[in-house]
Amino acid sequence: AQSVTQLDSHVSVSEGTPVLLRCNYSSSYSPSLFWYVQHPNKGLQLLLKYTSAATLVKGINGFEAEFKKSETSFHLTKPSAHMSDAAEYFCVVIENAGGTSYGKLTFGQGTILTVHP
Amino acid sequence: GAVVSQHPSRVICKSGTSVKIECRSLDFQATTMFWYRQFPKQSLMLMATSNEGSKATYEQGVEKDKFLINHASLTLSTLTVTSAHPEDSSFYICSARGRRTTNEKLFFGSGTQLSVL
DSSP: OOEEEESOSEEEEETTSOEEEOEEEEOSSOEEEEEEEEOTTSOOEEEEEEOSSOSEEEOGGGOEEEEEGGGTEEEEEESSOOGGGOEEEEEEEEEOGGGOSOSOEEEOOOEEEEEEO | OOOEEEEOSEEEEOTTOOEEEEEEESSSOEEEEEEEEEOTTSOEEEEEEEETTSOOEEOTTOOTTTEEEEEEETTEEEEEEOSOOGGGOEEEEEEEEETTOOTTSOEEOOOEEEEEO
8 A cells, every 4th residue: 555644734944945845755665756736727737756766856836755665755855935835835755566557546645835035 | 748628617506506617638638537526625535537438436335327428539538526515516627648658647626616606
């Protein structure tokens, strides 16, 4: 079975300061991990994904995440927040049983990021 | 990139009425569509999976007679909440994938906020 825990329901930062959104997962098989972002009235957009290649994954808009198997974590970071980063972020895991990626997506509870001027 | 259009974005209805939510893939053939539900402060939970031309597969605890899913074409899936009650008030979101793609490549609609009075 798989699960995802986003450790913070809300994160508030000032523009220009670093962003850290935390995610821990559990999975019985080698997982694929994702971060999605949802801006108001828009669909979920894929920020980045980890699929057993490089453990440090770079995504769009300057975001990156590091897969740490020993810590079962996949935290999302950005060196400098922009106002446009304000949104809700979801950490997602797919459990790749049998080496395929047709498994169910399991979502974290979401983290709302607020960016102050 | 691929676009999934979901309508309506928000609906308010009286208890006992039925509500239909549409999810359209605008520039690709959506062979598989997923419907999720998100209650406040909780994760998105998969309700059902539908493949074009087949009956939907519902997750445990989701009533198939209450949440009718139709996926009659490669570009349209609908979710009908029948005889809605206040406890059905939730955020519903669809996602779709195309032919020969895995769940690592899903496209999401913008969601529907349902409020049942």
